[in-house]
Amino acid sequence: MNHAILEVDGAVRRFGKRIALAGVSLNLDSRKILALVGPNGSGKTTLLKILAGFLKPTSGCVRVFGMDPFAFRARVMVDARFAFAPPAWYPQLTARETLTFLVGIGNGAVDRTDRARISHVLDSVGLLERADDRVRVFSFGMRQRLALAQAILPTPKLLVLDEPTDGLDPLAILELRAVLRRLRDEHGVAILLSSHLMTEVEHLVDTMAVLHEGSLIFNGPPTELLRDGQCLRLALDGTTDVVARTIALMREEGVVVAHQENGYVTMPVGSITLAHAGKLADRCGAVLKEFHEQRPTLEAALLDRLRTARERPPSSSGSTTPSRTDEC
Amino acid sequence: MLMRFEMLKLSRSGRPVVAAVSLALFLVLMLVGFYTYAQNETGGQVDFRYTFENRSYFNGLTFAIYAFYFGVAMLLPVFAAIEGGSQIAAETAAGTIHTLLARPLSRPKIFLTKLAVAVIFLALAVGFFLLIALLIGLLAVGWGDLNLYPGVLQMTSRPQHLTQSEALVAFAMAWPAATITLLAPLTLSFLVSTWVRNPVNAVGVSVSVYLVLYVIAEVHFFRDLRPFLFTSYGSYWRGLFRSDVYWPGVLQDACKLLAFSMFFLALAYRRFSRREET
Amino acid sequence: MSRTTHVDEYALFALSVVFATIGFGWFDSSTDSYTPGPRDASTLRVVSWNVGGKGDAAGQPLSGAWIPHVAETLRQLDPDLVFLQEIQGRVQLYSLRKHLGEDWKGSVAPGGDRRVAVLFRHGTLRRWHLTMGSDRSAMVVEFQAEGFPPLAAIGLHANAFSAKRRNREVGRALEHLQSHTGPTAKLLAGDFNLDLDLGKRRDLFSNDDYLDVETYNFVTGKFFDVGVGTGSTAEPDRRLDYIFTNAELAAENAGPWKGQRIDAMDHDPVIADLRFIGR
Numbered sequence: 001m002n003h004a005i006l007e008v009d010g011a012v013r014r015f016g017k018r019i020a021l022a023g024v025s026l027n028l029d030s031r032k033i034l035a036l037v038g039p040n041g042s043g044k045t046t047l048l049k050i051l052a053g054f055l056k057p058t059s060g061c062v063r064v065f066g067m068d069p070f071a072f073r074a075r076v077m078v079d080a081r082f083a084f085a086p087p088a089w090y091p092q093l094t095a096r097e098t099l100t101f102l103v104g105i106g107n108g109a110v111d112r113t114d115r116a117r118i119s120h121v122l123d124s125v126g127l128l129e130r131a132d133d134r135v136r137v138f139s140f141g142m143r144q145r146l147a148l149a150q151a152i153l154p155t156p157k158l159l160v161l162d163e164p165t166d167g168l169d170p171l172a173i174l175e176l177r178a179v180l181r182r183l184r185d186e187h188g189v190a191i192l193l194s195s196h197l198m199t200e201v202e203h204l205v206d207t208m209a210v211l212h213e214g215s216l217i218f219n220g221p222p223t224e225l226l227r228d229g230q231c232l233r234l235a236l237d238g239t240t241d242v243v244a245r246t247i248a249l250m251r252e253e254g255v256v257v258a259h260q261e262n263g264y265v266t267m268p269v270g271s272i273t274l275a276h277a278g279k280l281a282d283r284c285g286a287v288l289k290e291f292h293e294q295r296p297t298l299e300a301a302l303l304d305r306l307r308t309a310r311e312r313p314p315s316s317s318g319s320t321t322p323s324r325t326d327e328c
Numbered sequence: 329m330l331m332r333f334e335m336l337k338l339s340r341s342g343r344p345v346v347a348a349v350s351l352a353l354f355l356v357l358m359l360v361g362f363y364t365y366a367q368n369e370t371g372g373q374v375d376f377r378y379t380f381e382n383r384s385y386f387n388g389l390t391f392a393i394y395a396f397y398f399g400v401a402m403l404l405p406v407f408a409a410i411e412g413g414s415q416i417a418a419e420t421a422a423g424t425i426h427t428l429l430a431r432p433l434s435r436p437k438i439f440l441t442k443l444a445v446a447v448i449f450l451a452l453a454v455g456f457f458l459l460i461a462l463l464i465g466l467l468a469v470g471w472g473d474l475n476l477y478p479g480v481l482q483m484t485s486r487p488q489h490l491t492q493s494e495a496l497v498a499f500a501m502a503w504p505a506a507t508i509t510l511l512a513p514l515t516l517s518f519l520v521s522t523w524v525r526n527p528v529n530a531v532g533v534s535v536s537v538y539l540v541l542y543v544i545a546e547v548h549f550f551r552d553l554r555p556f557l558f559t560s561y562g563s564y565w566r567g568l569f570r571s572d573v574y575w576p577g578v579l580q581d582a583c584k585l586l587a588f589s590m591f592f593l594a595l596a597y598r599r600f601s602r603r604e605e606t
Numbered sequence: 607m608s609r610t611t612h613v614d615e616y617a618l619f620a621l622s623v624v625f626a627t628i629g630f631g632w633f634d635s636s637t638d639s640y641t642p643g644p645r646d647a648s649t650l651r652v653v654s655w656n657v658g659g660k661g662d663a664a665g666q667p668l669s670g671a672w673i674p675h676v677a678e679t680l681r682q683l684d685p686d687l688v689f690l691q692e693i694q695g696r697v698q699l700y701s702l703r704k705h706l707g708e709d710w711k712g713s714v715a716p717g718g719d720r721r722v723a724v725l726f727r728h729g730t731l732r733r734w735h736l737t738m739g740s741d742r743s744a745m746v747v748e749f750q751a752e753g754f755p756p757l758a759a760i761g762l763h764a765n766a767f768s769a770k771r772r773n774r775e776v777g778r779a780l781e782h783l784q785s786h787t788g789p790t791a792k793l794l795a796g797d798f799n800l801d802l803d804l805g806k807r808r809d810l811f812s813n814d815d816y817l818d819v820e821t822y823n824f825v826t827g828k829f830f831d832v833g834v835g836t837g838s839t840a841e842p843d844r845r846l847d848y849i850f851t852n853a854e855l856a857a858e859n860a861g862p863w864k865g866q867r868i869d870a871m872d873h874d875p876v877i878a879d880l881r882f883i884g885r
């Protein structure tokens with residue numbers, strides 16, 4: 001039986017009375033990059049810790065490589081690599097020692113090839129010159145680079161990065177993107193990253209999962225979120241009565257008007273043609289000044305989603321009681 | 329590999345240096361106190377005439393055993409607690425426990441490796457302390473036969489006379505014996521460090537519990553509780569400084585201490601193997 | 607790397623139980639036991655017994671009601687030399703001798719109603735009194751049992767309420783015994799009121815405890831405590847009664863015979879079977 005690299009089905013996690021995850025479901029296959037997006041406290045880190053086997057879901061099913069990560073954490077970690085934020089290192093060790101030991105812990109020993117790879121990876125994250133400095137003197141960005149270096153040593157099947165671009169300069173962010181794409185495309189690595197930066201997500205990921213107050217409010221390609229955020233925007237010129245009459249006429253014709261304010265009307269894309277809109281305006285004595293499709297940025301589309309989610313009454317997902325972990 | 333990793337971390341942590349300097353300073357203070365005490369006790373007293381104290385009784389070995397007594401009862405338990413508390417709670421507080429657990433390492437392996445490192449550190453600290461005490465005794469006072477008398481420190485319940493070589497053999501045996509004594513506070517702090525997420529709290533709680541139990545074990549009012557307190561057996565190593573060592577008693581007390589240590593370890597292991605990393 | 611199992615945890619708990627079983631129950635390491643065996647003709651049996659009892663704060667001397675029991679116990683022990691403490695006077699000692707039998711002889715030291723006395727059967731005894739500067743006195747004897755070399759001994763009942771006075775009394779008795787010319791085998795016996803069973807009494811020491819330790823060490827620096835490690839001699843679980851000997855005497859067997867105190871008596875007899883070195 002083939003499993004997705006990562007399967008989450010109705011994962012719920014409570015901390016006392018607080019619900020950190022309210023029935024989240026998502027999958028990740030190899031050669032895919034999934035971005036976990038959401039505001040602070042939305043449940044991203046909780047989900048990552050559940051995937052790492054650090055926390056148990058209160059209920060629901062979580063599988064990594066087909067295994068329960070809490071019970072089989074050590075086995076999962078053979079092929080999975082996690083880098084949590086903020087990166088935590090042993091200040092008294094050098095970068096090279098840190099990587100040598102972390103590689104050695106997995107392999108049981110470190111040979112010449114491993115040492116060469118360590119140097120190569122340190123070089124690729126821009127730390128080779130500081131490889132023998134103790135981590136104590138590293139800046140946050142350098143610690144972040146070291147976290148990335150350890151995460152790809154050796155190349156895993158699943159890579160999970162928590163806020164990987166925090167502290168990185170723009171050039172390093174570009175390099176990080178290139179590394180992640182190469183891992184996905186050349187090595188078939190499944191990558192899950194949590195991030196706040198929409199620009200990073202938009203150009204990199206295959207799928208986005210948006211968490212809000214523990215609930216998954218979107219799960220799909222970024223283009224879908226963008227498409228959902230697109231709308232038709234019309235500007236009508238005329239007296240208040242004339243504009244109101246035009247909108248009423250549009251509604252009579254079956255057009256769904258999403259929003260209207262000061263003569264500006266928004267509606268879903270494809271609700272009406274330019275010619276038909278002009279005709280209806282004419283008929284009521286108004287002038288159609290603007291007619292265009294509005295394409296939001298991913299960030300705006302996300303904010304819109306979050307705003308909608310916030311305005312909606314508390315969803316029933318928070319009180320769902322999906323199947324227990326041992327039933328999945 | 330993990331063992332090497334832990335040993336390197338320990339050697340770079342500065343704890344060994346702090347421990348060595350503290351223990352050496354303590355011994356120097358003990359030496360000053362030793363001379364002062366000897367002067368007071370052998371200076372002659374009018375009111376209290378019949379005393380066994382005399383200058384020939386004190387020598388470098390007497391200094392070493394008394395220093396070791398105080399070290400094992402008061403000072404080394406603190407270092408044992410620091411080491412035990414530093415192992416897991418410090419990793420938790422720094423977040424590095426995530427770094428370890430994000431590698432293909434089983435929790436038993438992590439736990440047992442950390443325990444092994446702490447025990448090695450403890451054994452070395454005890455050995456270092458004993459060695460320095462003997463050296464200071466040799467250089468500052470000079471060795472000789474070891475005479476022990478019953479006294480407030482309860483070093484013996486009957487007068488003992490050990491030749492210098494017999495005494496040195498007893499000191500050599502006291503090293504592992506005292507390490508077994510100190511395993512109890514070490515494993516206690518290990519237990520606390522699996523619950524408490526801050527190493528300072530872990531060490532503080534462990535040292536406080538140790539001191540409270542130590543005092544309770546010494547107070548006559550609580551004598552019925554003594555069998556159930558590991559601190560009641562902590563000085564069993566004194567039984568090695570006998571011209572005729574009563575081995576069943578020594579081994580029995582060692583077993584009691586190991587029973588407490590294993591119990592603390594089992595609880596610590598239970599907690600660590602089941603706990604979540606929030 | 608396998609699924610989390612609890613085998614290691616159970617192993618640690620099992621180890622704890624194994625060590626606890628060995629440590630707390632497998633074998634008895636206690637040395638606090640002594641039972642007087644049958645008399646050996648080659649050893650001299652010495653007994654010290656405070657035959658007084660509990661009463662008011664200061665206790666009470668030997669009661670007439672206990673005399674038959676004391677006599678019966680001594681008959682069973684069949685000692686060569688007995689030091690008694692808390693005898694009321696000559697009349698009471700005479701009464702005790704009557705219960706023991708015609709062949710028992712003895713003497714009482716002067717003092718109040720809690721005197722030191724000595725009893726013996728076969729042999730010769732010379733006695734002196736050693737004044738302690740209080741209502742009590744110690745008894746100095748030179749004793750020679752039939753077929754044994756002579757020995758010098760002091761029977762003592764030290765002050766129960768002042769560690770300093772105890773220190774002076776015990777120290778004085780020991781110095782006197784050491785300087786005593788004549789027999790080279792020497793023995794110091796009695797109720798010293800030094801509670802020094804350190805194995806049991808792990809307590810925060812008072813100044814009196816500290817002085818008692820010093821007193822004890824002063825004696826053991828010169829004489830052997832023959833009953834050491836054999837447990838308490840008086841209630842409640844205290845070791846107050848001692849027999850000390852010099853190097854001319856070796857104890858074959860020594861200790862308190864527990865369970866011999868009846869009614870309000872608060873001490874058991876302490877017995878030592880002694881061999882003369884070089885004999």
